[in-house]
Amino acid sequence: MKVSELAEKLGFEIVSGKEGLDKQVVGGYACDLLSDVMGNAGEGQVWVTLQTHKNVMAIASLKDLAAIVLVKGLKPDKDMEAQSHEEGVPVLSTKEEAFETAGRIFELIK
Amino acid sequence: MEFEFEVQGGDFSNAGQASSRIKKILKQLNVDPKTIKRTVVALYEGEVNIVAHAWKGKIKVDIETEKIKARLSDEGPGIANIDQAMRDGYSTASEEVREMGFGAGMGLSNMKKNSDEMEIHSEVSQGTTVMIVNYL
Numbered sequence: 001m002k003v004s005e006l007a008e009k010l011g012f013e014i015v016s017g018k019e020g021l022d023k024q025v026v027g028g029y030a031c032d033l034l035s036d037v038m039g040n041a042g043e044g045q046v047w048v049t050l051q052t053h054k055n056v057m058a059i060a061s062l063k064d065l066a067a068i069v070l071v072k073g074l075k076p077d078k079d080m081e082a083q084s085h086e087e088g089v090p091v092l093s094t095k096e097e098a099f100e101t102a103g104r105i106f107e108l109i110k
Numbered sequence: 111m112e113f114e115f116e117v118q119g120g121d122f123s124n125a126g127q128a129s130s131r132i133k134k135i136l137k138q139l140n141v142d143p144k145t146i147k148r149t150v151v152a153l154y155e156g157e158v159n160i161v162a163h164a165w166k167g168k169i170k171v172d173i174e175t176e177k178i179k180a181r182l183s184d185e186g187p188g189i190a191n192i193d194q195a196m197r198d199g200y201s202t203a204s205e206e207v208r209e210m211g212f213g214a215g216m217g218l219s220n221m222k223k224n225s226d227e228m229e230i231h232s233e234v235s236q237g238t239t240v241m242i243v244n245y246l
Contacts, residue, residue: 034158035216038151039223051211055158058126062133062150079123 001025001109003067003090006046010104012092015075017084023066025109030102034059041065046092048102052076057083065089069105071098111135111173117157119165119186122210128169129154139173141246148224149178149244155217155224156182156240162207163187164237176246177226183239189232196222196230 004021007014014021026044031037032051041047043064049056052074060068061083067090070076076084076091084091094101113135115128129150136146153169160167164186172179189195195202196218203213218240222228225242232238 032211033214033216034211035155035214035220038154039216039220043147049211053210054123055125055210055212058130059154062126062129062154063147 003046003092006067006105006108007090007092009108010094012069012094015070015084015091015093016081017067017088017090019085019088020067020090023090025066027109028102028105029065030098038063046105048098048105050074050098052080054079054083056080057087057089060089061087067092069094069101071096071101113171113173115169115171117160117164117167117169117184119161119163119167119184122161125158125161126154128157132171135173136178141178145178145244145246149180152221152224152228152242152244153180153182155220156180156242158212159217159238159240160184160186162203162212167237178244178246180242181239182241183237185237188234188236188238189230190234192230192232 003023028046029041030048032049041063044066046067047065048069070093073095133150164184167184170181198219199215201213201215207213226245227243229241
């Protein structure tokens with residue numbers, strides 16, 4: 001499933017990085033510890049987090065993640081948003097919290 | 111081929127740039143994707159360690175025909191007890207760094223897991239040097 005379809009089906013707002021909306025989503029990872037994501041997330045996964053700073057994009061890019069999903073209505077910091085465009089990794093946003101968000105993504109793509 | 115990068119302590123907005131450059135180079139060299147992934151994880155953790163703990167540092171990466179060697183050396187507080195620092199969950203990161211989601215005490219063990227060989231030398235109040243080797 002493409003990032004754009006996932007966003008549409010789950011009603012996630014597309015905040016930035018539209019360039020990467022055609023990326024394929026193969027799974028997900030939910031965590032706010034950056035080293036844990038660095039060590040364990042896999043290529044093509046969507047990353048559910050509440051972290052909104054630029055280092056999130058560095059990790060997403062280095063790990064070839066499909067997209068970031070920010071929970072609880074959070075929006076990326078300005079420099080995170082800019083890097084999302086640069087790297088072509090979309091940042092999505094949802095009002096729900098991490099538990100519900102991960103559950104809904106899992107239901108959709110399992 | 112040798113590449114060298116300067117890393118500034120505390121400069122989180124540029125953390126990951128050296129790792130990102132190396133990733134691009136390894137891709138251009140058609141290195142096996144699995145080796146690229148491991149090397150990039152190890153380098154990124156090392157780069158963030160310099161940013162989070164040291165005053166400044168250097169990352170030197172040497173790509174040879176059969177291996178990738180990286181040497182991450184910093185001027186910084188050093189590590190008093192390396193065995194303790196290697197343990198998952200142990201961290202001396204500041205509250206500010208932890209709030210960003212860093213400082214979970216997983217950095218060095220991530221480096222170890224993602225390298226074929228790893229060596230640490232450290233002197234308190236002087237700095238730390240980490241060397242990693244990944245075979246191609």
